[in-house]
Amino acid sequence: MVAKERILWYNRYKIISIYFCIDKIGGIDLERKEISKSVLKRLPGYLAYLKSLSMDSYPYISATALANALGMGEVQVRKDLAMVSDGGRPKIGYKRTALIDDIEQFLGYDNTTDAVLIGAGKLGQALLGYSGFEAYGLNILAAFDVCPPADKGEVGKPIFPISELENFCRANKVLMGIITVPVKHAQAVCDQLIGCGIKAIWNFAPTHLEVPDNILVQNENMATSLAVLSMHLQAQMKEKK
Secondary structure (H helix, E strand, O other): OEEEEEEEEEOOOEEEEEEEEEEOOOEEEEEEEEEEHHHHHHHHHHHHHHHHOOOOOOOEEOHHHHHHHHOOOHHHHHHHHHHHOOOOEOOOEEEHHHHHHHHHHHHOOOOOEEEEEEOOOHHHHHHHOOHHHHHHOEEEEEEEEOOOOOOOOOOOOOEEEHHHHHHHHHHHOOOEEEEOOOHHHHHHHHHHHHHOOOOEEEEOOOOOOOOOOOOEEEEOOHHHHHHHHHHHHHHHHHHHO
């Protein structure tokens, strides 16, 4: 009997996935795979498409069919899927439900990650009140602010004074922090989160954060996304002329 478990180690550049295959007779076999951020960013797209298919659809899907549907390269899709699932069969492909389970397990959607949010302004409260995060295994326990409101408001989750952050993180063993404060306060908040034991930071402040190598930071810069969108739009307009 073999049990298979996965543990993720994070650094600034790669996510290293190590599978522990535990055989009661043979002991422990370690298989190491390195997953780049670019692969990790593509996986939710595959998952969304697979989930969008009707339950009455053909139960198997090939890497070729998935690539064609998403307008991507077949070789790239095939390599990506091979990193997260061993269920592919020649001339048949992957069983769709099993592939969905494999991707969700790899991304950690089947394991809830608790997080805290710093900065309860309009953006912070919008994220705090978004129920869709639950489908991706993210549970924002509470928000913290220098001037928290007197009540929970419409979001229904508590907003505490920033002075209570460390005790809350330690007591609840929180490992992820979300930053939605103004740029001038982002680095100080980042340092405070790390001091509270936070290992991963989702940063919505449009600034670079200095962190130790063992801390993972994911930046969400709307200005960068807008610049890319504008550039593609201009290129498309020129092609039509």
